[in-house]
Each structure stands twice: as structure tokens, then as C-alpha cells.
Amino acid sequence: xxxxxxxxxxxxxxxxxxxxxxxxxxxxxxxxxxxxxxxxxxxxxxxxxxxxxxxxxxxxxxxxxxxxxxxxxxxxxxxxxxxxxxxxxxxxxxxxxxxxxxxxxxxxxxxxxxxxxxxxxxxxxxxxxxxxxxxxxxxxxxxxxxxxxxxxxxxxxxxxxxxxxxxxxxxxxxxxxxxxxxxxxxxxxxxxxxxxxxxxxxxxxxxxxxxxxxxxxxxxxxxxxxxxxxxxxxxxxxxxxxxxxxxxxxxxxxxxxxxxxxxxxxxxxxxxxxxxxxxxxxxxxxxxxxxxxxxxxxxxxxxxxxxxxxxxxxxxxxxxxxxxxxxxxxxxxxxxxxxxxxxxxxxxxxxxxxxxxxxxxxxxxxxxxxxxxxxxxxxxxxxxxxxxxxxxxxxxxxxxxxxxxxxxxxxxxxxxxxxxxxxxxxxxxxxxxxxxxxxxxxxxxxxxxxxxxxxxxxxxxxxxxxxxxxxxxxxxxxxxxxxxxxxxxxxxxxxxxxxxxxxxxxxxxxxxxxxxxxxxxxxxxxxxxxxxxxxxxxxxxxxxxxxxxxxxxxxxxxxxxxxxxxxxxxxxx
Numbered sequence: 001x002x003x004x005x006x007x008x009x010x011x012x013x014x015x016x017x018x019x020x021x022x023x024x025x026x027x028x029x030x031x032x033x034x035x036x037x038x039x040x041x042x043x044x045x046x047x048x049x050x051x052x053x054x055x056x057x058x059x060x061x062x063x064x065x066x067x068x069x070x071x072x073x074x075x076x077x078x079x080x081x082x083x084x085x086x087x088x089x090x091x092x093x094x095x096x097x098x099x100x101x102x103x104x105x106x107x108x109x110x111x112x113x114x115x116x117x118x119x120x121x122x123x124x125x126x127x128x129x130x131x132x133x134x135x136x137x138x139x140x141x142x143x144x145x146x147x148x149x150x151x152x153x154x155x156x157x158x159x160x161x162x163x164x165x166x167x168x169x170x171x172x173x174x175x176x177x178x179x180x181x182x183x184x185x186x187x188x189x190x191x192x193x194x195x196x197x198x199x200x201x202x203x204x205x206x207x208x209x210x211x212x213x214x215x216x217x218x219x220x221x222x223x224x225x226x227x228x229x230x231x232x233x234x235x236x237x238x239x240x241x242x243x244x245x246x247x248x249x250x251x252x253x254x255x256x257x258x259x260x261x262x263x264x265x266x267x268x269x270x271x272x273x274x275x276x277x278x279x280x281x282x283x284x285x286x287x288x289x290x291x292x293x294x295x296x297x298x299x300x301x302x303x304x305x306x307x308x309x310x311x312x313x314x315x316x317x318x319x320x321x322x323x324x325x326x327x328x329x330x331x332x333x334x335x336x337x338x339x340x341x342x343x344x345x346x347x348x349x350x351x352x353x354x355x356x357x358x359x360x361x362x363x364x365x366x367x368x369x370x371x372x373x374x375x376x377x378x379x380x381x382x383x384x385x386x387x388x389x390x391x392x393x394x395x396x397x398x399x400x401x402x403x404x405x406x407x408x409x410x411x412x413x414x415x416x417x418x419x420x421x422x423x424x425x426x427x428x429x430x431x432x433x434x435x436x437x438x439x440x441x442x443x444x445x446x447x448x449x450x451x452x453x454x455x456x457x458x459x460x461x462x463x464x465x466x467x468x469x470x471x472x473x474x475x476x477x478x479x480x481x482x483x484x485x486x487x488x489x490x491x492x493x494x495x496x497x498x499x500x501x502x503x504x505x506x507x508x509x510x511x512x513x514x515x516x517x518x519x520x521x522x523x524x525x526x527x528x529x530x531x532x533x534x535x536x537x538x539x540x541x542x543x544x545x546x547x548x549x550x551x552x553x554x555x556x557x558x559x560x561x562x563x564x565x566x567x568x569x570x571x572x573x
Contacts, residue, residue, distance in 0.1 A: 003306060004126070007083045007090075014079050018130045021072035026138035028065025029280065030146060032058060033273035037150065040269035076130035084123035091115050091308055099315040100380050101340045106308070109192040114308055117187060118301035125298025132291050140284040147277035150270045154253055161249040161278065165285050168241050172234055173289045179231050180297045186224040193217050199464075239286075246282040250275050314340070315382055317400040324399060326391030326406040328356035328487035328518035330377060335386035337372055345384070346372040348541045354534075356487070359511070359519045361529025363562065364538030370522045371412075373538070374492045377520070378407040390488065408486035412493040414473035416465035421450060422457040424476060429484040436483055443509045444478035445502055470497035478506065488518045495528065503528065526563050535559070 008015060035058045042051040095103070095111055103111065144162075148155045197204060197213050204213050257264075257271045331353040338345040347369045354360050362370050375381055376388050379395045388395045390406060408428065416424050425437050432440075437457050441447040449472055453459040465473050474497045481489060489510075495503045507528070510519060521529050529535055530549050537545040537552060537559045545556035552559040 001302075003087065003302060003309065004083070004122075007086045008079070010086070011079045011082055014075050015130070018072055018075035018079060019134060021068045021075060022131070022134045023138065024068035025065050025072060026135045026142065028061045028068065029139065030142040030277075031061055032065075033276035033280075034146060034150075035061065036276070037269050037273040040272065041266075044269060072131055076127050079130060080123045080126035083126055084119050087122060087305065088115055088119045091119070091305060094309055094311075097313045098311070099313055100375070101314045102311060105311075105340065107192075109195045110188065111308070112195070113188050113191050114301075114304050117191065118304050121298045121301035122305065125295055125302070128291050128295060128298075132287060133295070136284050136288045136291070139280055140288070143277045143281040143284060147274055147281065150274045150277065151253070151257070154256060154274065157249050157253055157256075158278070158281065161245055161281070162285070164245045165242060165282065168245070169238060169285070169289050172238050173292065176231060176234055179227050179234070180294065180300075182227050183224065183231075183297070186220060186227065189220050190217070190224065193220060235290075238289075242282060242286055246278060250278055253278070315379055318397060321397055321399040321402075324391070324393065324402045326393065326398070326402055326487065328406070328516075329389070329391055330354040330488060330518065330520070331387075331389040331392075332373070332376075333387040333389065335376065335383045335388060337376065337381065337383045337385075339372075339381075346541050347376075347383070349386070350541075350543045351386075352536060352543060352546060354518060354520070356518055357516050358534065359521070359532045361526075361532035361535040362520060362522045362538060363524075363526055363529060363535060363559065365562070366524075367540075368538040369541040370538050371492055372541075374409060374490045374520065374522055377488065377490060378409045379403060380409075405484070406486060407488045407490065408481040408484060409490045410477050410481035410492065410494040412496055414465075414470070414477040414494070414497075416461050416468065416473055416476060418461055418463045418465075420458050420460055421476065424461060425457070425480050425483050428480040428482075432483055437479075439513075440479040440483035441475075443482050443506075443513050444475045445498075445505050445509065446472070446475040446479050471499070471502065474498060475502075475506070482510075482514065486517065488520070489514065490520045490522070492522045493524060496524065507531075526559075526566055 035054055039051060039054045039058065042048075042054060092115060095115075106114075144158060147158055193213075193216060197217070204210060253274060254271060257268075257274075261268060332350050335347055335350045336345050337347040350369075350373065362373065364370050372381075376383055376395075377390065379388075379398075382396065390398065390403065395403065417427075422432075422437060425440060426432050428440075429436060434457065438447065441450050441457075450456060450459070461467070468476070474494055478491070478494055481491075481494075495506055498506065511531075521532065523529050526549075533548075534546060535549060535552055536543055537556055539558050544558055545552055547555070553563060554560075
């Protein structure tokens, strides 16, 4: 509820107006049977003048109730839509502050569901609270008071009806609540399965797994159908019980009034409004039960959203850290790192230093810790032990903007966002000019295909960059990495999709145009780093050797084995 209270404050005026509209609407609904009773009494007394006045009052009250209902719906819609948008924006902003570890904990698909489906459930919850839930207690209490006021002697029928309805519905609504919670979980799974299959459609088709994936999705959908049918059965069982109880109460009231009509003739006019109040009472209980059941879905979603908003980012920056012009030096001081949830460390007591402007290659077998090391430098993770310095300053004491300006990381998996090529390049430099873009594209060897487009850098990038090849995506990613002229450039196997000639051109351009930039090249192929000033050799999370290529061939058996194996494959090819 804290989330709802917080986000309701900007809509305080609309909320008050919506509540007042509900009160007027419920009041009009309760007052109409009372006016109808007076009209019947006027008919029995043949008082035409009083009948006309009461008829006008009844029409005015009915119109007032309708107007209040329409106004409430409009106001409730504005408030619920606005609050949902605000909650979604806050949740999205919170996710943006998450580290890689936080995102991996929830999973990307799960976070998408929490920002879409769960927020929609909260929006529906707010709509129900403002349009239905507020009306229920007014109708419930008002109907009881006015029913007893109308025929005081039949108070026990009202109490008995309430007890029977509540007793019979308590167990049913509890089961409905559990079923709705299960539906939310099944929808989450459905969305995850669909997202995974659409993103991995090439893998599914390559391994002929369409049947298995269809079966997984069908099994989950069948379970969703089964739970929905169960809910339908429960509802179908509930309504007849309610109607039997209410109709029995109405029948008993009519029989008792008819039995004593000679002694109490005034009850002839009162029986109709009394029955109306019993019906309103029944509807208040029924709607209240159903709303509480449906609302449980909203509260489950609210809890899931709260989990996201309450999660503290693993990596935080000191807001008082001053902006600095950091140099391009990098130092690892006895650094160890273990991924969240893992027991085995990915890095073990790694120590080295890199001077500004130095080109350093990092090689090693798959899983040796190369990428992990690269991710610690732009502070995507914090080390479990030890210290990482950039520009001679501990990363935990560095201003975030200063670090982002200094370090640029180009990942092996090139990710481009929908929009234009220019939009993607501006991620690396928001104020990039066409000249900046052209320079970066030439360094990354992307100019050769960008210049062929009639619209150049304004060329559209489709969703998931489906209109570009793997090599083109990698070159654009490199261009995005160098456009801001970072002092430290980390290339995490980011030329793996390029042919040998294109890779050579990229390396030559980097060496020529980024002479003052500290460059760290992570590569599977030693040929990519053979001309580096220094090469670091990683093995099972440990730094086992460092030096120039010639030195490592002589003194490092691991490096020599990798080099000899790759050289043999090249000669064989």
C-alpha cells in the first residue's frame, strides 16, 4: 500500500472528487427506494400533488446518481492511468540503476512482465478501489440501516441473510484468491516461454525443437485453462447459493408482511423498498467478495513491483564524489570476484597495472575470467575482494559520470537499439556531430556500408537490429565505443564476427587513430593481440603470465600451447 499512497499524492484533488462522486452515486442508489415507498403511500392515499413532487424528486435523484457515476468513472480512469504510468516510470528508472547482478537475479523476461502485466493489474486494482470498493461499504451499511428503518420488525431476516451469505462464501472466495495468484504465476511463465522462443527461434528451428517447445507452451497454457475453468465453476456455484439465500429472505419478508398486513397496513408500501434494500445488500456482499478476489491479483502484482523497487543496486556511486578528469591507467590489486549465486570464484587474486596509452591483450581459454575482468573496469560489478583503480582512483570513490566518460566497453555480443544508426552512436556521445560519426565509422570500418545508404547515419535500425549482419553490428558497436574518444577502450572479443581482412583494418585504424588511448583487447585468437605492448594470460580465473608475445612463447606453457594450436589450424586451413 505504500506504493499506492506515494503515487496517489499528485492526484489528491482527483481522488477527493472521485470519492465524493462515489458517495453521491451510492447515496442516490439508497435514497431511490425510500422515495419509491413515499410514492406508493401517496398513491394509496390518492394524494396526486404529493405524488408529482415525489416523482420529480425521484427523477432528479436518479439523474444525479447517473451523473455522479459517469464522473466517478472518468476520474477513476484518470487517476488509475496516471498512477500506473508513474509506477511504471519509477520501476523502469529503478531497473536502470541495477547492476548486472541485480538483473540476472530477476531475469530480463521477469522484469518485463513486472513492468507490463503487473502494472496493468495494479491499474485495474486502483480502478476497482475508486469505482467499486468505496461504494460497497456505503451500500452495505446504508442498506442495513434503511432496511431496518423501513420495517423494523424484520431486522432478524437481514442479520440471518448476511450470516448465511458470508458463511457460505468465505471458503469459496479463499479458493478463488489462491487460483488468481496461480494465474498470475502462469501468465508470467507464458510470457517468459514466448519471449525465449521468439528470441531463440533460430536455435529452435536449427535443432528441430518446434514440437518440444510447442508442447512446453501448450502444457503451461492447458494449466492456465484448467485454473480458469476452476474459477468459472466456483463462480457458477456461488451465484445460485447467493440467490437461494436472498430469495428465501425476500419470500420470508413478503409472507410475514402479508400475514400482518391488517395490523400494519403501512407495510404494504414498505415491502417494495425493503426488498430493494435486501437486494442491494446482497449485491454489496457479492461484489465485495468478487472485488476482494480480483483485487488479490492486484496486490500480488503490487508485491512483485515492491520487490523491484525495494531492491538495492549491488553497485552504487558516492553522490558526493567530485567529477574528475581521470587518466587512462588501470590497476588490479589482489582482485577476486565471485558471481552472485556461484560458489566458485571467477577471478582469484589478480594483480596487474596498465599505463596510459598502453595496448594490452588478454587471452585465455573459455571461462578463464577474461570477460569478468573487463566488466570490473567500467564497474558493472564490484570485486568480492581487492581493489580496481582507474586513473589512480579506487572505482568505489569515482564519480559515475567521470568513469563513463573515461571507460568504454565494446561487448562481443553486439546490441543495437531500434531507431537510427545515429541514435545508436549517440549512446557513446550524446552531442555527436556528423563529423564525429563519420570518424568513428571509419575507425570501425563501418563507413563502407553506412555510406552506401541513401540516408546515411539516419538509416533505420530494425528491432533487435535484424537488418544488419553480425559483422556490421560489431563494427557499429565499435564505432559507438570510440566516438566519445574514451581514455580507456575495452574490446571484449568484439571483432569475432569480422573476417580476417576487416579485423586487420579495424586494428590498424585503432592503432593509428587512438594512439593516446589505453586499449585492452580480449581475444580468443592470439593473432588479434600479437602486436600488443603486453599480453596477459588468464587460466581458471588466475593471471598466470604476462609479457610480450615473444617472451610468452618462451616462458608460458599455456600461452605457447594456445599459440601453437591456433597456428597449426591456420596452416592447415
